[in-house]
């Protein structure tokens with residue numbers, strides 16, 4: 156400082172400010188030009204313990220580089236100077252009660268030096284803010300903001316001001332004052348960007364409150380991303396690991412900065428890992444556990460509504476290590492899970508997860524085990540009887556702690572197994588029972604499985620009960636067939652033709668047999684030679700024949716031999732009878748031929764069809780297809796023209812009806828003719844038409860005569 160010292164004759168004019176008597180100061184800077192571009196500014200700030208620190212700041216002047224600055228300050232008669240300053244700010248010490256004048260000179264020794272002056276009253280120079288940090292959150296047209304002030308000044312700042320400007324074509328400026336550090340502005344246009352500035356509110360401790368820079372508040376994200384695709388595939392090499400790829404999209408693509416993805420086990424076991432990505436896709440390596448994924452778009456002021464997606468447990472469970480994994484239930488609050496002891500060579504960290512099937516609440520236990528290949532779990536919530544539980548055993552590679560650190564790629568599933576605390580019997584029968592491909596001796600029974608919730612145990616199989624349906628013989632033995640649990644159809648064989656059968660079906664578990672289905676009734680197809688029916692028909696025919704014969708005999712007896720003592724010995728009677736019979740037969744033949752060749756019969760036939768709709772239905776259907784809905788009562792189906800039993804009818808009432816009609820074709824031609832002749836006045840079209848039934852394959856008895 157020799158130069159300056161000699162110039163100004165100052166004592167102690169060294170590297171620290173020294174107070175000097177200004178009258179003795181030498182200010183050889185008059186030749187320097189004033190340069191307002193220096194923006195010389197001096198102020199105080201709170202620095203803790205109620206103290207303030209003062210400093211001056213400035214910008215460089217005209218000279219391009221290697222500038223040195225000289226700072227002079229004056230407070231009344233007290234002056235000070237600091238030379239050779241290479242930075243653009245300087246801390247100073249001042250008297251707080253005296254006005255301050257500061258002079259800055261750039262490159263004092265140069266002919267091209269510049270200078271700037273600052274004047275102020277220290278009490279007006281205490282500066283607070285702007286905030287060091289501000290955070291914003293937009294939602295539902297609201298902007299929430301939080302400001303953080305410098306540590307030592309925050310106790311002096313009571314309120315703050317907010318200025319926000321719309322960024323559309325028309326700029327509107329709004330201002331608001333908030334108490335404390337948080338504020339809320341409502342009624343904003345969600346789709347609009349805003350510009351925001353913040354400053355503290357002036358008070359005696361903070362006499363200066365400069366505005367912050369402008370924060371740009373982008374639009375609010377309001378739409379939930381939509382899932383495009385979720386794909387689960389097995390890991391190509393690692394067993395028990397799934398590759399899960401999720402892709403999604405959103406319409407607000409231009410407003411966002413990226414997506415947050417949260418992945419957590421559905422059981423609630425930590426951790427809850429957050430990933431962020433700017434892509435609309437993520438790929439994860441997960442175990443067979445159930446997971447919950449949350450996806451939302453974000454920008455720096457808002458987060459969109461969340462898309463939540465569950466990743467279900469692996470479903471191909473029974474094939475996965477079920478043979479290596481066992482659960483032994485001890486009581487309703489305790490069970491032991493046991494696994495292959497070889498697993499201990501590779502893993503010591505395990506996780507057991509169990510839940511009631513189709514329920515989302517999953518419980519878990521993760522543990523370290525290096526001795527036993529089993530683990531007894533004590534439950535806080537007791538197991539429910541008759542409910543199916545699903546248990547998974549997962550392995551974790553990390554040795555130190557068995558807690559999961561990352562959901563991605565750090566767990567694999569060893570196996571899964573289902574268990575019951577207590578098994579029960581099925582409370583509902585198989586549904587959707589139908590009868591197909593009915594023949595005279597067999598039929599195919601098909602059904603849909605019992606809903607799993609109704610099983611109440613592991614289904615071991617189905618029991619099919621069938622029995623001849625007959626009101627005459629109620630003691631008919633019930634036959635029983637057992638089929639495996641995987642089966643949903645069964646061929647009932649060795650049935651009697653043209654016979655009605657009752658069928659019931661139920662499932663069974665280890666606990667026993669479940670509820671039987673409603674009785675289904677079907678009839679096997681009738682064969683050409685139906686033993687039972689034929690016998691009945693012959694019987695009826697014989698009676699009719701007898702009646703006819705009797706009346707003929709009586710008439711003859713009365714006309715020819717009114718007082719013949721022993722007609723049995725006469726050949727004449729027999730001859731006459733024979734000739735009469737032949738005559739009648741001839742008559743009948745002519746009549747029949749006439750009938751067959753007239754349209755009249757056809758008309759009659761149609762009428763008959765109308766009068767016995769159920770029979771016609773039965774005939775017109777071929778023995779190929781039949782089904783009974785559970786809700787149909789046998790009787791109802793029988794009486795309905797759309798009867799489901801193509802091969803027959805099973806109520807006695809029905810059977811009798813049939814018999815009535817069938818009795819006619821079962822007669823001999825002669826007997827029929829006799830009937831027609833005798834009851835000519837009462838003959839109904841349907842009765843005269845009885846011959847048509849002979850064309851029925853079902854009731855065709857003509858072949859027997």
Ligand SMILES: *[C@@H]1O[C@H](CO)[C@@H](O)[C@H](O)[C@H]1NC(C)=O
Pocket residue numbers: 156239241
């Ligand atoms: C000015 O300061 C610099 C370093 O800050 C130093 O190297 C230089 O010697 C000083 N000049 C004078 C004249 O004291």
Ligand SMILES: *[C@@H]1O[C@H](CO)[C@@H](O)[C@H](O)[C@H]1NC(C)=O
Pocket residue numbers: 265266267
């Ligand atoms: C002073 O400024 C003039 C013109 O602006 C320039 O020519 C000259 O070199 C400068 N002198 C110094 C020492 O920088």
Ligand SMILES: *[C@@H]1O[C@H](CO)[C@@H](O)[C@H](O)[C@H]1NC(C)=O
Pocket residue numbers: 291370371372373412455456
């Ligand atoms: C938000 O991000 C945008 C750029 O995406 C940026 O211009 C703006 O200043 C940021 N606003 C805040 C409040 O961080």
Ligand SMILES: *[C@@H]1O[C@H](CO)[C@@H](O)[C@H](O)[C@H]1NC(C)=O
Pocket residue numbers: 431432
């Ligand atoms: C997103 O993740 C990257 C790296 O994982 C991180 O640097 C960044 O801060 C995250 N962004 C947000 C908004 O969390």
Ligand SMILES: *[C@@H]1O[C@H](CO)[C@@H](O)[C@H](O)[C@H]1NC(C)=O
Pocket residue numbers: 430437438439440563564
């Ligand atoms: C999950 O882990 C796999 C394999 O280490 C990796 O390829 C994938 O990028 C990871 N996913 C995330 C979201 O980190």
Ligand SMILES: *[C@@H]1O[C@H](CO)[C@@H](O)[C@H](O)[C@H]1NC(C)=O
Pocket residue numbers: 491493526527528529530
């Ligand atoms: C579990 O394993 C230990 C050690 O191998 C054995 O002593 C114990 O009997 C096992 N417990 C059960 C319930 O299997």
Ligand SMILES: *[C@@H]1O[C@H](CO)[C@@H](O)[C@H](O)[C@H]1NC(C)=O
Pocket residue numbers: 531532533
């Ligand atoms: C479970 O309970 C039994 C007795 O109630 C106890 O001996 C055992 O240590 C418990 N096991 C655990 C893992 O808490």
Ligand SMILES: *[C@@H]1O[C@H](CO)[C@@H](O)[C@H](O)[C@H]1NC(C)=O
Pocket residue numbers: 591592599601644
């Ligand atoms: C019925 O028979 C047909 C032809 O023989 C066959 O294709 C069909 O599968 C059978 N239906 C049932 C249920 O067995």
Ligand SMILES: *[C@@H]1O[C@H](CO)[C@@H](O)[C@H](O)[C@H]1NC(C)=O
Pocket residue numbers: 586587603604
């Ligand atoms: C009944 O069977 C039909 C045809 O086989 C099937 O489409 C339907 O889903 C079944 N209903 C039930 C309840 O299983």
